[in-house]
Amino acid sequence: MGKSKIIYGGLKGLDQELRRAEWADARYTIVVDENTFNHCLPQLVSKVAALQEAELVEIPSGEEGKSIEVASQVWQTLTENGGDRNTVIVNLGGGSICDLGGFVAAAYKRGIRHINIPTTLLAMADAAIGGKTAIDFGGIKNSIGFFHPASVVTLETGFLDTLPQEELLNGMMEMVKTAAVTDANLYDILMHTSTLEPKTVKEVARMKSRIVKADPYDHSIRHILNFGHTFGHAIEQYSTPMPHGIAVGIGMLAAMYLSMRKTGLDEKVYTDYRDWLRRAVEIPHYDLRDIEQMLPLMHHDKKNSHGETRCVLLQELGAAIIDVSVSDNEIRDTLLHL
Numbered sequence: 001m002g003k004s005k006i007i008y009g010g011l012k013g014l015d016q017e018l019r020r021a022e023w024a025d026a027r028y029t030i031v032v033d034e035n036t037f038n039h040c041l042p043q044l045v046s047k048v049a050a051l052q053e054a055e056l057v058e059i060p061s062g063e064e065g066k067s068i069e070v071a072s073q074v075w076q077t078l079t080e081n082g083g084d085r086n087t088v089i090v091n092l093g094g095g096s097i098c099d100l101g102g103f104v105a106a107a108y109k110r111g112i113r114h115i116n117i118p119t120t121l122l123a124m125a126d127a128a129i130g131g132k133t134a135i136d137f138g139g140i141k142n143s144i145g146f147f148h149p150a151s152v153v154t155l156e157t158g159f160l161d162t163l164p165q166e167e168l169l170n171g172m173m174e175m176v177k178t179a180a181v182t183d184a185n186l187y188d189i190l191m192h193t194s195t196l197e198p199k200t201v202k203e204v205a206r207m208k209s210r211i212v213k214a215d216p217y218d219h220s221i222r223h224i225l226n227f228g229h230t231f232g233h234a235i236e237q238y239s240t241p242m243p244h245g246i247a248v249g250i251g252m253l254a255a256m257y258l259s260m261r262k263t264g265l266d267e268k269v270y271t272d273y274r275d276w277l278r279r280a281v282e283i284p285h286y287d288l289r290d291i292e293q294m295l296p297l298m299h300h301d302k303k304n305s306h307g308e309t310r311c312v313l314l315q316e317l318g319a320a321i322i323d324v325s326v327s328d329n330e331i332r333d334t335l336l337h338l
């Protein structure tokens with residue numbers, strides 16, 4: 001799989017990159033939604049000379065954009081504009097746009113280049129990096145997709161200025177996740193700063209990119225990024241509408257509790273995280289009746305095999321263990337303790 005070049009120097013860095021010879025024949029199509037059209041596109045085209053003449057496609061924002069119908073509309077536009085193998089898709093948006101635009105690029109003419117310019121915190125720290133592209137299909141999220149890494153990912157944290165608070169919180173949770181499984185110092189910074197520094201966002205992005213390099217196709221070490229997600233997916237589905245990031249934040253609390261029981265995580269890590277999380281979100285209480293309905297959701301999680309529930313747990317901050325098998329009774333006990 002090809003590798004992405006990550007540009008930490010924002011739009012200025014992208015402007016320089018696109019002046020290089022390898023982009024000389026490129027013809028760009030920028031994919032935006034209503035919000036990134038308004039808040040991000042003016043800056044992009046004023047700062048990156050190569051994109052001033054780019055074509056534009058606007059798609060619906062959020063999950064709605066990740067459909068085969070929307071992908072088909074983008075392919076249609078590319079075709080009408082005489083798209084060829086020099087066409088380059090520029091994804092200007094959150095994880096939804098990066099996933100959809102990457103998917104479109106992966107299939108068009110058997111794979112053309114794309115550039116991710118993430119505009120949400122979640123996309124900067126997570127979704128824009130790592131080569132996974134997807135659409136939703138048949139009611140199942142991300143069920144059709146390709147590994148097709150962006151040629152370039154540009155991190156421009158200035159775009160976060162217009163991002164709604166809830167979206168910032170979503171992204172923050174996934175950042176905490178990456179830090180928890182890779183780097184105790186970075187985790188500590190996230191727990192103790194009230195204002196998010198651009199360099200912290202970039203550091204988390206760097207961590208994600210390191211893990212992806214070690215396991216691009218998600219067969220082994222990359223599974224650590226599912227920390228909090230086995231519980232998180234069940235919580236997200238059971239408690240709808242709950243944003244994914246918030247559910248993962250609560251899922252991590254569950255996983256830390258279980259880690260304390262099974263893999264020797266220090267109790268203080270769990271209690272400190274619980275205190276931090278309580279300040280950010282309302283943690284739901286589940287009774288046994290709720291939990292019986294959540295158990296099948298845990299069993300269906302994609303990481304399970306042979307009918308067991310498997311979780312990523314922590315030995316300590318920065319040291320995760322994948323594929324720990326967890327019994328229904330342990331799940332019940334954990335969810336009761338939230």
Ligand SMILES: NC(=O)c1ccc[n+]([C@@H]2O[C@H](COP(=O)([O-])OP(=O)(O)OC[C@H]3O[C@@H](n4cnc5c(N)ncnc54)[C@H](O)[C@@H]3O)[C@@H](O)[C@H]2O)c1
Pocket residue numbers: 033034035036039040061062063066093094095096097099119120121122123126127128129130131132133141142159160161162163164167170
């Ligand atoms: N490919 C991967 O590895 C990966 C990883 C994690 C998540 N994802 C996917 O990412 C998607 C979620 O991404 P997301 O959380 O970035 O949400 P999103 O892309 O749906 O964006 C959330 C909202 O913020 C708006 N927005 C974006 N940038 C803005 C800005 N700068 N100012 C104001 N508004 C802005 C968008 O228009 C949208 O309404 C999901 O579909 C998920 O499956 C993919």
Ligand SMILES: [Zn+2]
Pocket residue numbers: 174229244248
């Ligand atoms: Zn997630």
